[in-house]
Amino acid sequence: MSPSPRISRRAALRGAVVVGVGAAVGGATILTTSSASADVPSPDIAGCADWGARAPGGLTQLPNGANKIVIHHTASANQADTSKEAAFQLARDIQGWHMDGNGWADSGQHFTVSRGGYVMEGRHTSLDHLSSGSGMVQGAHAPGANTDGIGIENEGTYTSETPPAALYDSLVTFCAYICQQYGIPSSEIYGHRDFVATACPGEAFYAMLPQLRADVQAVLDGGGNPGAWSVTIDNGDAGFTMGAGWALSSYAADKHGDNYAFASPAAEDGTAVFSAEIPEEGVYSIETWHGALPGYNPSAPFTVHAGDGDHAVTVDQTSNGGQWVGLGQFTLPAGQRDLVSVSRRTDGAGYVLADAIRVTKV
Ligand SMILES: [Zn+2]
Known part of the structure; x- marks a missing residue:
């Protein structure tokens, strides 16, 4: 999917500071960013076919999208x-309860999150709508919503009891993705009991x-999931290397x-x-x-x-100094990897800097 419509929706929602989104060049997605920006990738979502759903009624x-999220x-x-x-x-159990017990056409809820943090489609077609950010299937989870x-x-x-961390962390990322796709403000997340007299989602969760x-x-602001795993690599750390043309200042x-590494722009490698x-593996x-x-x-x-694959991101190093500047959100596999490269190949004048990066699980 092109990132453009998703960024447009988010920009409209939050007045985001993305200043330009270009076309693919050499297979890389070009994003231009001036300050914090986030493009929340889809988490892994198991579709109905993945978990063996029965055919729905x-x-x-x-035609309308969603304007809120309801937690159960x-x-x-x-x-x-x-x-x-x-x-x-x-x-499968929930679908059985809802179809056989309640006489409904399908699972009532759009999605399900397990205690292990697995995200699954509930009602058929919910995932297609979410992926496109367009339309929704009517649910049967909360009268009024x-x-x-x-x-x-x-x-x-x-x-x-409160939900386990695996469930909660996964829910945070998933809700951010839903908010992005439908343009829902984070303030529009509710509990089932906000709509009808019920204990759901439980006193502790509510x-x-x-x-x-x-x-x-x-997460929508690009800062990652607070409390989640994070690591900072400074140019003084073992995870940093610099090629030809770079020096320290x-x-x-x-x-x-x-200190930090700097280099003059040049057409050569380094x-x-x-x-x-x-x-x-995760976002x-x-x-x-x-x-x-x-x-x-x-x-x-910069290249992430x-x-x-590789994602090119251009950073304005004439401003926003002394703070973390978002390069975006990316799906990464587990293991040691070269994560971010800073090149000398730029038309811009002035030293290019490589000082530190921070990686945070969302
Ligand atoms: Zn409920």
Whole structure:
């Protein structure tokens, strides 16, 4: 999918600072960013066919998208089995309860999140709509919100217990993705009980909704999932290498650490590379830090080496010094990898800097 429509939606929603989105060049996606920007990639979502759903009855397709998210708990056991198999079994069980027990056409909710953090489609066609950010299937999860709210069933009973971290972290990322796709503000995340007299999603989980809204907003802002795994690689760390043409300086006042690497623009090779050990496959926010001076490069060429290929991002190093500047969110595989390269090949005048990067799981 082209990133343009998704960024446009987010920009419209948040007044985002993305200043330009270009075409693919040499197979790489070109993003131009001036400050924080996030493009929340889709998390892994198991479709109905993946978990073995039964064929549904008649479903009502709506032309409108969703304008809110409704959080539920399944009120089933807080089971210890956090495997994918257990998650898929839960999805089949819920569909059975809803079709055979309630006489509904399909699972009532649009999506399900297991205690292991697996995200699954509930009602058929929910995933297609979410992927396109267009239209929705009418749900059967909360009277008053079935025609404009995305219902998410979260596995477990959270009247006194809170959801496990695997579920919560996955829900944060998933809700951010939904908000992005449909242009829903993070403030529009509700509990089932906001619409009808019910204990759902449980007293303990309901009390966490303000935190959930804040954590979802942090992901949309490009800062990653607060409290999630994060690592910083400074140019002084072992994960940094620099090629021909690069040297160290401590001149800029708002640098990260003791010094930073710099190079003059040139048509020849010579890159600075930040490497990191990624703990598990997933979506990560990547940011960079530089000490800014008016004479530094306005279009420093960064490349993020993500799981789906290289992404070129241009960073203005004449401003936004002394702070983390978002390069975007990327799906990364587990393991040690060269993550971010800074090249000398730029038309912009002034030194190109490589100072530090920060990688945060979202
Ligand atoms: Zn509910």
